Amino acid sequence: MGSGARGGLSRPMLLFIVIDALLVLTFLILLGTIGVNPGGGPTDGPSTPAATATASADPEDVDDVAFALPSGNIACTMGAGGVRCTIASYTYSPPTVPGCSGTVGHAVALDAEGFRFTCEDGTPGAASSDVPVLEYGEQESVGAWTCGSGTDGVTCTDADGAGFRLARAQWTEVP
Structure with missing residues (x-):
């Protein structure tokens, strides 16, 4: 019997899951970094001066x-x-x-x-x-x-x- 029959994942399947998880994590990080506004466009761009500022953790x-x-x-x-x-x-x-x-x-x-x-x-x-x-x-x-x-x-x-x-x-x- 191969290693997959012992109840564990085969090495190629384990590698696939790890790579897939890294790709999903990278996507989530990029999505959080770029940000998206409700209109669908990026939030980066010229800001309109205002007389008040909002507090931010960063x-x-x-x-x-x-x-x-x-x-x-x-x-x-x-x-x-x-x-x-x-x-x-x-x-x-x-x-x-x-x-x-x-x-x-x-x-x-x-x-x-x-x-x-x-x-x-x-x-x-x-x-x-x-x-x-x-x-x-x-x-x-x-x-x-x-x-x-x-x-x-x-x-x-x-x-x-x-x-x-x-x-x-x-x-x-x-x-």
């Missing part, structure tokens, strides 16, 4: 959030990687950014590397009317980043409380 799986302060002078975008804010008009003296031959003072960033002014090719205008407004006294959080809107400007920090305050008259690194 910090890389959060939607970017864009907002402007009520004055329209400051606009920010927050995502899993950090925060970037622009200011159209300011009266403070911006710092020097080594190696920058562009414009400094209109854009700041806060990410895993910390807070810094960024070198830009031009100057931003006021926030467009389609950017959601973060009213004074409200705050927004995405991943480890939180920004609050106030009459004294925008304050953005990381999970440890380090970050910046940006306003027309001054900028401050916090804490």
Whole structure:
């Protein structure tokens, strides 16, 4: 009698089951990674800025959030990687950014590397009317980043409380 008659599976049949199980597992992993929306298309694609973010177990799986302060002078975008804010008009003296031959003072960033002014090719205008407004006294959080809107400007920090305050008259690194 062969090995299949002893109550066990033959080696080719066992190999077939293992390969089949691996293929099914691979398919399920890919399906979960790509994701499918109810309309049948992939969920990856451009996201519409919103004034609120949803919590997610995976910090890389959060939607970017864009907002402007009520004055329209400051606009920010927050995502899993950090925060970037622009200011159209300011009266403070911006710092020097080594190696920058562009414009400094209109854009700041806060990410895993910390807070810094960024070198830009031009100057931003006021926030467009389609950017959601973060009213004074409200705050927004995405991943480890939180920004609050106030009459004294925008304050953005990381999970440890380090970050910046940006306003027309001054900028401050916090804490």
